[in-house]
Amino acid sequence: MMQPGLYHLLFISAALFFIGVYGFLTRRNLITMLMSVELILNSVNLNFIAFNKYVWPQRLDGVFFTVFVIAIAAAEAAVAIAIIINLYRSHQSIDVENAEELKY
Amino acid sequence: MNVTEILFWILSALAIASALMVVLSKNPVHSVLWLIMVFFAISGHYILLNAQFLFIVNLIVYAGAIMVLFLFVIMLMNLNTDTEPQKNKWLKVAGVVAGGCLMLVFVAALKSSGTQQVQMGEGNIGLIENLGKALFNEYVLPFEISSVLFLSAMVGAVVIGKKGD
Numbered sequence: 001m002m003q004p005g006l007y008h009l010l011f012i013s014a015a016l017f018f019i020g021v022y023g024f025l026t027r028r029n030l031i032t033m034l035m036s037v038e039l040i041l042n043s044v045n046l047n048f049i050a051f052n053k054y055v056w057p058q059r060l061d062g063v064f065f066t067v068f069v070i071a072i073a074a075a076e077a078a079v080a081i082a083i084i085i086n087l088y089r090s091h092q093s094i095d096v097e098n099a100e101e102l103k104y
Numbered sequence: 105m106n107v108t109e110i111l112f113w114i115l116s117a118l119a120i121a122s123a124l125m126v127v128l129s130k131n132p133v134h135s136v137l138w139l140i141m142v143f144f145a146i147s148g149h150y151i152l153l154n155a156q157f158l159f160i161v162n163l164i165v166y167a168g169a170i171m172v173l174f175l176f177v178i179m180l181m182n183l184n185t186d187t188e189p190q191k192n193k194w195l196k197v198a199g200v201v202a203g204g205c206l207m208l209v210f211v212a213a214l215k216s217s218g219t220q221q222v223q224m225g226e227g228n229i230g231l232i233e234n235l236g237k238a239l240f241n242e243y244v245l246p247f248e249i250s251s252v253l254f255l256s257a258m259v260g261a262v263v264i265g266k267k268g269d
Contacts, residue, residue: 023127025199075257080266
């Protein structure tokens with residue numbers, strides 16, 4: 001068996017990223033779309049940490065990028081859930097196909 | 105094959121399988137629970153990569169706070185398999201093609217890039233002491249700006265989520 005290294009971590013991260021992209025494109029439920037976005041953000045975090053460890057192990061820049069990505073994801077989730085609750089109150093559903101007033 | 109390698113492969117398989125279940129399961133509550141499994145697997149990878157502080161932060165912020173918020177909202181809206189919106193069959197095909205093509209390009213690009221393995225032995229760079237020193241010396245401005253971001257996000261969430269207008 002091969003020694004796990006940077007390449008394997010990058011492959012796992014790419015797989016998680018595109019599972020997230022697939023979920024974002026196919027699910028029509030706003031909450032599961034938001035969960036796909038969280039999956040994408042986590043794959044990017046894994047990439048940052050892997051590069052920090054294998055390319056530049058004495059510095060901490062990748063760790064701080066990940067910390068700020070986590071902070072922004074928390075803020076984004078709070079605002080997005082407020083929007084979803086507001087949408088549910090006015091439309092009685094969170095299907096994105098039902099929220100199409102801005103389209104016309 | 106030592107313990108670290110076995111843990112690496114187990115965590116990788118767990119992460120990818122759970123991520124697939126997040127996308128494929130019909131019930132949103134099951135999706136949230138599988139997503140928590142993904143976060144646990146990724147946190148395990150952080151420990152293997154010497155980022156112990158991020159392991160704790162990832163568990164507390166993601167699995168503890170954000171996922172509980174998601175779970176509350178799903179239960180508040182009474183979503184289940186019956187209310188899951190019907191999706192177009194062609195949309196699924198388009199998703200597979202788009203995601204698969206992009207992933208193929210990524211994997212091919214990664215394969216042709218030779219990565220040298222420089223694994224450092226010392227494992228205390230990700231501990232809280234070093235992190236705190238760097239955070240309050242080099243990264244103090246982004247740190248304070250992120251607190252302003254949180255304040256504005258909190259105000260925005262309260263204003264948007266308020267009943268009536």
